Amino acid sequence: MMGPAAGSSPTTLSRYENQKRRDWNTFGQYLRNHRPPLSLALCSGAHVLEFLRYLDQFGKTKVHTQLCPFFGHPNPPAPCPCPLRQAWGSLDALIGRLRAAYEENGGKPEANPFAARAVRLYLREVRDSQSKARGISYEKKKRKRPPPQPSSLPPPERGI
Helix, strand or coil: CCCCCCCCCCCCCCHHHHHHHHHHHHHHHHHHHCCCCCCHHHCCHHHHHHHHHHHHHHCCEECCCCCCCCCCCCCCCCCCCCCEECCHHHHHHHHHHHHHHHHHCCCCHHHCHHHCHHHHHHHHHHHHHHHHHHCCCCCCCCCCCCCCCCCCCCCCCCCC
C-alpha cells in the first residue's frame, strides 16, 4: 500500500472522505487476504473485477434471473429465490471513490486499475443487466441549469 496523501491534516472529514478512506482500507485488506497476497503496484483491472464480484455476496439488491416470473418487474408481488447482489449505483460510486483514493495515495493516473477499460465495461454490463432484471431505467441525471437571467440590454431594434 502507498502512504497517505501529502499534506493531509487531522481535520474533520466529510462523509465522502470517510467513506473513501473505509473503501480504500477494505480494498487494501482484500489485497492482503488475496492468495497469493497482492501488492497495489501489481494490481490490475482484472483484480478490481475480482474484488467487485467478491463484494456481490454482501449485496442487498434482488436481481431477477431471466427464468424468474418477476424478471423486469420493479416491485415483485411475492418472494423469489433470485440472488442478492450489489446494486449498480453502489458499485459505480465505490469505483469513483477508489479511483480518487488510488491517486491520492500516490498512484499514477495512467496506471490506475480502477480506471481500467475492463472495469468501465463491467459496470456498464451490470447497469444494463440490473436495469432489465429489475425493470428500472438508469437514466443519467440531468443537470439543473440556472434560470435564465433577464438581460439588462434592450432588445435589438428591427428594420434599421
